[in-house]
Structures are given as C-alpha cells and as structure tokens.
Amino acid sequence: MSRIGGRNVVFAWVVGVLCTAVIVTLGILTVPLVTSGLGMLSPAPAESGSTDAAADGPAQCRDLYTEPMWAALQYTPGAEIASSTDQPVSTAAEFVQALAPQVRFTCTWTSDSGTISTTVASVGTDAGSIAASALPPAGFSCTDNGDRVRCSRADGELIETIEAGAGIWVSTSQTGWHPERYAGRVADAAFAER
Template identity: 55%
Template sequence: MARVGGRNAGFAWFVGIVSAAIVVTLLVLAAPMFPAATQWLTQTGGTAQRAIDPDAPSPAPQASPDATAAPPTCRDLYNEASWAALRVTDGAKVAASTDPPVSSATAVVAALEPSVALTCLWTSDRGRISTTVATVPTDAGAIAAAALPGKGFECGEADGRVRCTRADGKLVETIEAGGGRWLSTSQQAWHPEQYAARVAEAVWPVEG
C-alpha cells in the first residue's frame, strides 16, 4: 500500500507532544513525594542496622513539632556507659512494652493518666528495674507535687520539672513530670549508680 506523505508524520508529532506533556505532569505530581521517599529509605536502613546489631542506638530523630516525643527504644534511654553497665550485670535482660508505670502511688498515677510511650523492664540476678516514659498534661508536675508527699514521696523542683522520690527498704521510686513528659522508675534491690538521673537526661535533653 502506498504511504500517504505527511499524514503519519504529523500524527506522530502530535502523539509525541501529548506524551511529553503527560510525562512532565507526572513528574510535577510526584515531586512532593521525593522527601518522604528519602526519609522512608533512611528509616528503613536504620531499622535494618538495628536488626543486625540490637545494641546500636536509633538514628538521631528528625526535628518534630511534637515536643513530648519520647525516645523510641529502650536503648535510646541510656548513654554508652550506662547501657554497658546494665548489660554486663549477671542475668540482665530488658523487655520493652507499653505497660502502665510501676508505682506504689497507684491512685495518683491513675488520676494523672499518663499515656505510655515506652516501658522498659530490666531483670537480673541483682533485682529488677521498671522505667516508663509517657505524656501527661502540662500541669501534671504540680498535681504530683501536691499529691505524692501523702504517699511517702519527697518532692522538689529540678531543671524546670517536678521530681519526687521515695525509698522503702530495697525499693526506690522516682517520678518526674514537666513540659508534658512523664518519667517514672521503680528499682527493686538493683540500684545502678545515678540510674534515674541519667535516664532523665535522655527524656529531657539539655538544649544548647
């Protein structure tokens, strides 16, 4: 069959122009997804690294408008020295959960209703430690300071937050609240040096 000059060439040019316009449109629509895809790939790489080495800390969190964000894993609550000291204790094991805080002041804890982000339970031949990080109303510190002394706690302000402590034989309890964050620790017979203070440094990092 004889080819009709000009008709097919013109149609091909038209199809090419339409195709190019579609490609450009798709690229423009996909552009907003590039940062999210990059962040996903970064987080996936960090998760894979922690699967290979469970002792590896999580990547540094990205800036977030949520000022009450908690450390994402138990590992992130401890500096290198503290983590090493806990892990080498005979029989030491740690389990992460979202269990409610362990505290003798059950009524006060129930009234404050901390929304648990992370609970780390350490067990060893020396004893057990339960630490909970949670979010609470911004007035939780004042409420705790008013209610906990009646439960045998001594309360005071430290670094812009309320800190309440109680010792009863081998049991030592610490509850801190400030800036919408909650940190409580119950240490039964096992008392690593400066444990509560060092964990608080991870929950309320010093800015500057």
C-alpha cells in the first residue's frame, strides 16, 4: 500500500488522542447536566393538600427555587433535601406556638457546609404586625417589606428569618450554610405565588 504524500503518522496519532480526550472530557462534564435535566422532565410528586395550597401560594419545596438557585443548592457538596410538614425551626418557639402556623411544607437542606430549614405556612392576616411587636425583644430586627414584615437575627453560625403577612408565613433557619440572599429569594418566591 502506498502512502499519501504530506501525511505524518505521529502527528495523526497525537491529534487523534487529543480529540478523544476532548470528547471524553465533554462527556464527563455533561453528566451532571443530563441528570438534573432528566430530573426536571419528570413530574414532581404531588404532596398532600397541594391542590388547595397552589391557589394561594407554593405547593412544594421545588416551587421556592429558581433554576439557578436549585442547581447551586443541589451541587453543594453533600447536599440533600427532605420535605415534611414539621413545625418551623426557630429560637422564638413561644412566638411560633402563639401564632400556630398551619404548615404547608418544610424544606430541610443538609450539606457538608451546614443545614437550612425553610417552612411555608398559613397564618392569620395580622401575623406580620404581631411579629413586628413580639420579635424585637427576642433579638430580631424587623422591617416592613411591602405587604409583609421581615424579622431576622444572627447569632454566630445561625441566621434566622421570619416573614409574615397577608396570611402567609415563611421562616428560614440557616446554620453554617448561607447561600447568597437565600431567605429573601425564597420568601419572594413564596409571596409571588399568591
């Protein structure tokens, strides 16, 4: 068999190996995108009572997160999410008991960095004004945020936020893990769903 002039066997092998390496690398980088994309295509399981809640707010944990925020949380090392109807996690336990929020769902994230617990619940329409007067003595600072009141406190690794108004309660407790503007973005999503 005769050789075609101008071809170098060594150069062809080097280029072939580099092309194969690029294809393998792209395949490896694509795996997380494919798995999360397939997860978005499958319908989320319906939670009990979600039909009524959907009319006036989010029905499940996934409804609280934009796509970029969901991806950032999921790809935090060791991240896992669990949904339940547990009562809100808060150091203001007496306040929580007094308002008796009717929990729609609680999202609990755990990761190597720490934990985040977010609760969405129904409360009386006066919950915001009650929070503004009851929480400052417990170390919270409260501000009006449109039709709701936002109260927050920080104590070392713990950051707590409670937003209430118009019959909706959103509370977040972050220990060690503090994604950028997490509490505000989650509350905005919960109140926007009304």
